[in-house]
Amino acid sequence: MPQEPLSQTEVDERLARLPGWSREGDRIARAYRLASHFAATAMVVHIAQVQEELDHHSDLTLGYDTVSVTVNTHTAGGVTERDFALARRIEELAPGHGAQ
Numbered sequence: 001m002p003q004e005p006l007s008q009t010e011v012d013e014r015l016a017r018l019p020g021w022s023r024e025g026d027r028i029a030r031a032y033r034l035a036s037h038f039a040a041t042a043m044v045v046h047i048a049q050v051q052e053e054l055d056h057h058s059d060l061t062l063g064y065d066t067v068s069v070t071v072n073t074h075t076a077g078g079v080t081e082r083d084f085a086l087a088r089r090i091e092e093l094a095p096g097h098g099a100q
């Protein structure tokens with residue numbers, strides 16, 4: 001998968017297709033609200049499994065009933081396709097956890 005940083009325009013084009021995700025500095029980010037603390041914790045574990053599979057890792061913040069995700073590509077020093085690939089996988093698994 002390409003590692004070159006995407007342009008601002010390319011990032012914005014991709015964010016437009018990922019409702020709920022936004023640019024946060026030189027990263028992309030999304031916050032989810034869950035029905036309980038346990039559900040939020042289970043979602044973090046599921047995200048970790050996907051991140052190991054992709055060998056691409058976000059910063060995850062677990063709140064009482066929230067999961068916040070921020071990610072960019074460390075080796076590129078910015079947002080790349082790998083970040084969007086991870087974001088799309090997280091969007092796919094989120095509904096199964098009742099995330100909003």
Ligand SMILES: C[C@H](O)[C@H](O)[C@H]1CNC2=NC(N)=NC(=O)C2=N1
Nearest residue numbers: 055056057058072073074075076
């Ligand atoms: C050695 C390992 O493959 C690399 O360090 C991977 C791990 N996970 C990663 N995650 C992210 N977000 N960016 C990277 O550049 C990255 N590199």
